[in-house]
Amino acid sequence: MDEKKLTTQTENFSEWYNQLVLRSEMADYAPVRGCMVVRPYGWALWENIQKAFDERFKATGHVNAAFPLLIPQSFMTKEKEHVEGFAPELAVVTYGGGELLEEPLVVRPTSETIIGTMYSKWIHSYRDLPVLINQWGNVVRWEMRTKLFLRTLEFYWQEGHTAHATAEEAQEETIKILNIYADFARNEAAIPVVAGQKSESEKFAGAKVTYSIEAMMGDTKALQSGTSHNLGQNFAKAFDIKFLDENNQLQYCYTTSWGVSTRIIGAIIMTHGDDQGLVLPPHLAPIQMVIVPIFRKEEEKQAVMEAVNAVVKGLPNVRIKVDDRQGVTPGFKFNDWEMKGVPLRIEIGPKDVQNGTLALARRDIPGRDGKSFQPMQGFETYIPEMLETIQANMLAKATKFRDDHIFDVDNFEDFKDVVENKGWAKVWWSDDAENEAKIKEITKATLRCYAESEGEGICFYSGRKTDKKVYFARAY
């Protein structure tokens, strides 16, 4: 850990990730096994993520609310599949105020049950619909194998819960949110996700249909980065969410739920990061540009700081950090901010002051190639442009990487080679849960989601005719 350089991605991707999360000060291990502390730098990133989502949710008519952390245990048992899905990972409070509770309280692993209970109280008429509520909060799931951001006992997320009068409307909502997730991933996080329906065995416990966005990490493994569920009437029936329609007929609502968690931070790290450290997309980076002033003598400092301040003042809409730390060398600072993934760095030294220039370094292009000298003149326009260029380049780079690692495969031998060594397999697939389980058993690859497909083909595994294509990959 005291080595200056990270373990490289090719040496050990998992170790690279662990070291990077700690050294970039995104998060740290908490005293309780499996729990994490999100440090200020990581939380600042999360806040930017929240903001980008929140704007999109509000723009589509959703409102925020807060539901309680503790749920009566009996709620969890009302929806059959939901119980089975979550039973093994519940944390349960049995004592309160020093006394054994009459009914144990579950620490929410997700809030369908309590929100459903409230909806049944609030919804009576078609005039009350739709209900479009989102909640930003934390949940607890008792995971065995944990990893910072990707899988922890407690994590932070948003969970949207909506209720609708018709099946069509609920489906529309489910897809609308899936598209918001994909749009966020591409345009804010620069992650070119694949969006699609999950298989029966991978869907949310209690859902009718689950959709997800799937991202490819730097080691080609897949990471489910957001899910949107059409719950049909399953929860409405379990929680008695009913309304009178225009014809005075009592109907069950159609509900949806959808979530994106702090796991998306892991996706950003593993999509863009390199052996130098994080590479954060400018749209989300807590610090978009760092300025490292360089000087030796007092009179140099004067002139340099004057130029630094002029740049800061000239870019009111750029999130800038001036690294004026004493006692560390510029070289140390360069490496430090590269570790933290700041998209753009400028160095201003005596020579620059003299020549009217800036030394500019792009984080998305490592080494000398990303460095250039620019005239001080005009920085107000070219620096914001440069940030957009970096954003676009990160998406383009990640897209190429993804496309280079997805392979069309039509037989099991090639399939194994692909998912074990190369990346994702895109295959014709005749739905068969048993075969899906077998494939998982043999190759550890899971069905990530359905792909868009045209026409018909032969299932690579069963040999049957099908009109469906899917992605298989090893996943986190």
Add this chain to the structure above:
RNA sequence: CGGGGCAUGGCUCAGCCCGGAUAGAGCGCACGGUUCGGGACUGUGAGGUCGGCGGUUCGAAUCCGCCUGCCCCGACCA
């Protein structure tokens, strides 16, 4: 839950096998000096109930027993 490992300054570890007086190193931290355009050098210094409890012994970080915690590997998950 099954198997394996570890527990010693803030961090990573040495010392333990073969018991002996003030328990070491590197990194980090504090202060000073020289440095400063790609991870500086140097001097001084602060910091440890050796995970806990019990036992053996003249004497335990070291040997024995119990307990606790953590990490790694195998079945689920945003």
